[in-house]
Every structure is written in structure tokens, then in C-alpha cells.
Amino acid sequence: MIDIRDRVRCKALHDKIVSAEEAAAFIKPGMNIGASGFTPAGYPKAVPLALAERMKKDPFKINLWTGASVGKELDGALAEVGGIHKRMPYQTNTELRNSLNNGQVEYFDLHLSESAQLTRYGFLGGKVDVAIVEACAITEEGHIVPTTSMGNTASFVQSADIVIVEVNTSQPLELEGMHDVYVPLDPPHRQPIPIVKVNDRIGTPYIPCGPDKIKYIVPCDISDDVRPFGPIDDNSQKMSELIIDFFKSEIKAGRLPKNMLPLQSGVGSVANAVITGFVNSDFTDLEVYTEVIQDGMLDLADAGKLKFASGTSFSPSPDGLARLYQNIGEYRTKMMLRPQEIANSPEIARRIGIIAMNTAIEFDIYGHVNSTHVMGTKMMNGIGGSGDFARNAYLTCFFSTSTAKNGAISSIVPMCSHIDHTEHDTDIFVTEMGLADVRGLSPRERARVIINNCAHPDYKPMLLDYLERAEKATKKAHTPHLVDEALSWHARFLETGTMKK
Numbered sequence: 001m002i003d004i005r006d007r008v009r010c011k012a013l014h015d016k017i018v019s020a021e022e023a024a025a026f027i028k029p030g031m032n033i034g035a036s037g038f039t040p041a042g043y044p045k046a047v048p049l050a051l052a053e054r055m056k057k058d059p060f061k062i063n064l065w066t067g068a069s070v071g072k073e074l075d076g077a078l079a080e081v082g083g084i085h086k087r088m089p090y091q092t093n094t095e096l097r098n099s100l101n102n103g104q105v106e107y108f109d110l111h112l113s114e115s116a117q118l119t120r121y122g123f124l125g126g127k128v129d130v131a132i133v134e135a136c137a138i139t140e141e142g143h144i145v146p147t148t149s150m151g152n153t154a155s156f157v158q159s160a161d162i163v164i165v166e167v168n169t170s171q172p173l174e175l176e177g178m179h180d181v182y183v184p185l186d187p188p189h190r191q192p193i194p195i196v197k198v199n200d201r202i203g204t205p206y207i208p209c210g211p212d213k214i215k216y217i218v219p220c221d222i223s224d225d226v227r228p229f230g231p232i233d234d235n236s237q238k239m240s241e242l243i244i245d246f247f248k249s250e251i252k253a254g255r256l257p258k259n260m261l262p263l264q265s266g267v268g269s270v271a272n273a274v275i276t277g278f279v280n281s282d283f284t285d286l287e288v289y290t291e292v293i294q295d296g297m298l299d300l301a302d303a304g305k306l307k308f309a310s311g312t313s314f315s316p317s318p319d320g321l322a323r324l325y326q327n328i329g330e331y332r333t334k335m336m337l338r339p340q341e342i343a344n345s346p347e348i349a350r351r352i353g354i355i356a357m358n359t360a361i362e363f364d365i366y367g368h369v370n371s372t373h374v375m376g377t378k379m380m381n382g383i384g385g386s387g388d389f390a391r392n393a394y395l396t397c398f399f400s401t402s403t404a405k406n407g408a409i410s411s412i413v414p415m416c417s418h419i420d421h422t423e424h425d426t427d428i429f430v431t432e433m434g435l436a437d438v439r440g441l442s443p444r445e446r447a448r449v450i451i452n453n454c455a456h457p458d459y460k461p462m463l464l465d466y467l468e469r470a471e472k473a474t475k476k477a478h479t480p481h482l483v484d485e486a487l488s489w490h491a492r493f494l495e496t497g498t499m500k501k
């Protein structure tokens with residue numbers, strides 16, 4: 001067993017160091033497990049792998065609550081053995097995605113900022129029975145120093161009966177001090193969250209726990225299962241250029257300060273391209289208030305363009321992770337991880353005026369957005385934090401390529417087959433075809449701007465034809481629709497393999 005005693009600074013806890021198998025044996029069928037982790041960062045690995053082995057021999061299920069998606073050793077391993085009954089709040093694992101689209105796993109998809117408080121209220125079928133938490137170290141007082149993510153961990157530890165800590169020696173001790181742990185009180189006792197600047201520090205650098213709650217401590221040296229990013233493709237590059245030009249025109253018009261407002265950027269290729277666009281621009285003193293800190297943020301810091309980045313997890317590529325670890329002394333002066341309840345807080349997003357940039361599966365001519373359901377039925381990942389930011393941002397931008405599946409699908413449709421973000425929340429749409437600024441426009445005005453600026457030429461005439469016929473049929477109703485035809489594009493795709501006529 002790896003020797004972790006120097007990282008467990010509370011000596012009274014040394015007797016609680018056990019193998020992953022021994023700790024996993026404590027988990028009972030039907031328990032609510034609150035695990036650390038947000039993206040493949042900072043999630044427990046050894047105990048879930050041991051639990052999956054146990055479930056293989058003696059099948060049973062647990063309910064799994066995390067910060068967001070996690071790595072293969074947790075979601076993947078437990079989904080493979082059919083060990084999850086109910087999952088919340090977000091996932092990106094292929095095995096798990098299949099299970100929640102074939103009825104094997106119940107999935108509760110919700111705004112990430114709300115997930116901790118819903119577990120504290122007990123709305124999700126009881127409270128956290130066991131929190132399983134990855135740590136860098138345990139302090140002299142028995143408090144937990146997290147690793148590469150904060151997620152919902154502090155809240156899970158607070159409400160759990162029992163805590164199992166995985167001390168991961170692959171995580172550098174220099175991460176200590178990069179966290180700002182603050183769990184709000186629940187209504188009616190909640191106070192304003194006292195953040196007015198992205199780098200305000202309001203909590204402790206550790207998760208308050210104490211030695212008594214900790215049942216077991218397990219050594220682990222498996223590193224975060226971070227994944228490489230693909231190269232920036234032409235479409236993402238084009239969308240990045242369009243949005244950066246738009247920001248420049250907003251600055252010129254006096255609607256944005258020279259160094260912008262705090263940026264929130266989703267994950268994936270477009271988000272990566274947009275942030276890289278900033279690296280190659282003449283912007284300086286940029287601030288980031290987001291969920292996930294990825295390679296682009298490290299690039300911004302290296303280029304001297306980053307004032308500060310606040311997030312809830314470090315989820316770079318393998319190269320980015322090596323860079324983070326190598327230069328952690330430098331990055332720790334410019335980066336901080338907070339609980340997702342604070343990183344995604346609607347209160348903070350509104351106060352500091354976030355610029356939210358997220359990717360959509362599809363959006364419709366009136367500006368509604370589907371971020372989650374393919375053809376209205378199959379869950380892709382989940383809403384994640386996109387709704388926390390979209391509704392509360394100063395400026396809400398959504399990106400999508402104008403078509404999917406080699407042109408067989410138009411990402412701009414008459415009516416979304418599922419709606420995560422409504423027309424009331426959205427400001428800017430960007431595809432590789434162009435940018436639509438729909439602020440202050442009525443639905444009929446919005447539809448023309450979205451179709452003309454964002455739709456692919458193959459679908460533009462079909463969308464305009466739909467709009468004109470809907471206007472005629474409804475005598476220019478506020479939001480014209482042909483209700484028997486609105487979802488016919490999706491029906492056609494399911495029947496024929498293309499939305500084209």
C-alpha cells in the first residue's frame with residue numbers, strides 16, 4: 001500500500017488508513033453516495049473501482065451524486081456493472097449515456113448550481129449516506145484539502161453521515177491554498193454571497209470535516225482521466241472570429257469595458273477555439289468566472305492576458321495538466337476553485353455581469369435552445385451549468401455549427417424538439433455562417449435575423465418558407481407556428497435520415 005501518512009497530517013487518523021476494498025465493503029445497496037469530482041477531475045478512483053469489482057460478484061445498486069461528469073473509474077466502472085440506480089446531476093460517459101437512454105438508470109438532469117442544496121433539503125430521496133472524496137491531504141484538524149475540483153464536495157461532506165477520503169498522491173500538494181470553500185446557509189438563513197470581484201476570497205482553503213466523521217482513508221495514485229482536445233476545426237475558428245469581432249464592436253459602442261466582463265465558457269471545441277481566439281487577440285486583463293478551467297485559460301495566463309480565473313475544476317488536456325502541475329506556483333496566483341454552488345451562482349453571475357458562452361445541440365427560429373436532447377428524446381449529457389449562466393448573464397451567447405451529421409440535420413429548426421433555455425434568456429447566436437444579435441427583437445424580427453444570419457444555405461429557404469406560411473396561417477400572431485408542422489423536420493429525419501425534403 002502507498003504510504004500516505006505524511007499527507008494525513010492529523011496523526012489520530014493514521015489508524016483509519018485501509019485498502020480500497022475494505023472501504024468499499026462499507027457501501028450498502030440503495031445508499032446515496034455523494035462523490036467528489038467535476039469533469040474528469042478530482043473524483044475518487046480506487047474506492048469506486050473496488051466497489052465495481054464487488055458489484056460484479058454480488059450485484060446491487062446505489063444512487064450516485066457528484067458535481068458533474070466524472071472519469072471512467074467512477075461513472076464508467078459503475079455503469080458497466082449496472083451498479084447505478086439513480087444518477088445526478090450531469091454525465092458525459094458513453095456507457096452511462098446508453099444506460100440512461102435504455103431505462104436502466106434513472107437520471108435527474110438539473111442546474112448544477114442547485115444540485116447541492118437539493119441534496120441538503122433531502123428532495124432527492126434522503127440525504128448523503130456516504131461521501132467519497134478525493135483529497136490532496138488531510139490537515140492537522142482533520143479537514144480535507146481537495147484536489148483538482150471542488151464541485152459539490154463540501155456540501156456532501158457537510159451533510160454526510162460518513163466520509164471516506166481517498167488521498168491521491170498523483171495530485172501535487174501545491175494545490176493546497178487554491179480552493180475557496182464556502183457553503184451557503186439554506187433559506188431562511190441565507191446571507192448574500194459576498195463576492196463582488198472574481199478573485200474575492202470568502203471561505204476556507206479546506207473542506208471543514210473533522211476527524212470523527214472520517215471513517216476510512218484510502219491511498220490512491222491513479223491520476224485524473226483527462227482527455228486531449230482535438231485540433232480547432234474551421235467552423236470553430238470561424239465562430240471564434242465572429243464572436244470576438246462582435247465583442248470588439250460592443251466595446252466600441254461603449255456597451256462593454258475594454259477588458260470585457262468576466263467570461264464563462266463551456267467545454268468542447270468551440271469553447272476552446274473562442275478562448276484561443278482571445279489568446280491571439282490584443283485583449284488584456286481578462287477575467288474568467290466559469291466552471292471548468294481548461295488549456296485555453298492556461299494559455300491566457302502564459303500570454304500575460306489573464307487577470308484572474310475562478311472556476312470549480314481544472315480539466316485540461318494531459319499536456320495541460322502536466323503544464324498546470326509544473327508551473328503551479330505561477331498559476332496559483334491567478335486561479336481559484338470554488339464550490340459549484342458559488343461558481344455557478346445566479347446571484348454572482350447577475351452581479352458581476354458574466355458573458356456566458358455555451359454550445360447548443362439545436363436552436364429554433366425564435367431563439368429557444370435545446371442543449372440536451374437529440375431529436376427531443378435521447379439525453380446527450382445534461383444541462384450542466386448552461387442554464388445557471390444563460391438566464392443570469394449580462395450577455396448570453398450560444399454556438400452551434402449550422403448543420404450536424406454531414407448536413408442531414410439543420411441545427412436551426414422551426415421549433416426545438418426539447419427546450420432548456422427559452423427565448424427570454426438568449427441574446428446572441430453564432431454558427432459558422434454568421435452571428436445573430438436578437439436583443440430587443442420581437443419573435444418575428446428575431447426569426448428573420450436568426451434564419452438570415454445563422455442558417456445553412458441548404459435550409460434557409462425552407463425556414464423562410466415555414467415562417468412566411470406560419471405568419472399567414474396565424475395572421476401574424478406573436479409567435480407564428482404551424483403546430484402540425486413545427487416538429488416535422490425531426491420526424492422527417494427519424495423517418496428518412498435527413499431533414500431535407
Ligand code: COA
Nearest residue numbers: 266267268358359360361362371381383384385386404411
Ligand atoms: N441534432 C442531432 N444531433 C446533433 C445535433 C443536432 N442538432 N447537433 C449535434 N449533434 C450530435 C453530433 O453529431 C455529435 O454526435 P456524435 O457524438 O454521434 O458524433 C454530438 O451531438 C456532439 O456534437 P458536437 O458537435 O461534437 O458537440 P460538442 O462536443 O461541442 O457538444 C453539446 C455540444 C451541446 C452536446 C455540449 O456542449 C453539451 O453537452 N452542452 C450542455 C451542457 C453545457 O452547456 N455545458 C457547458 C458548461 S456550463
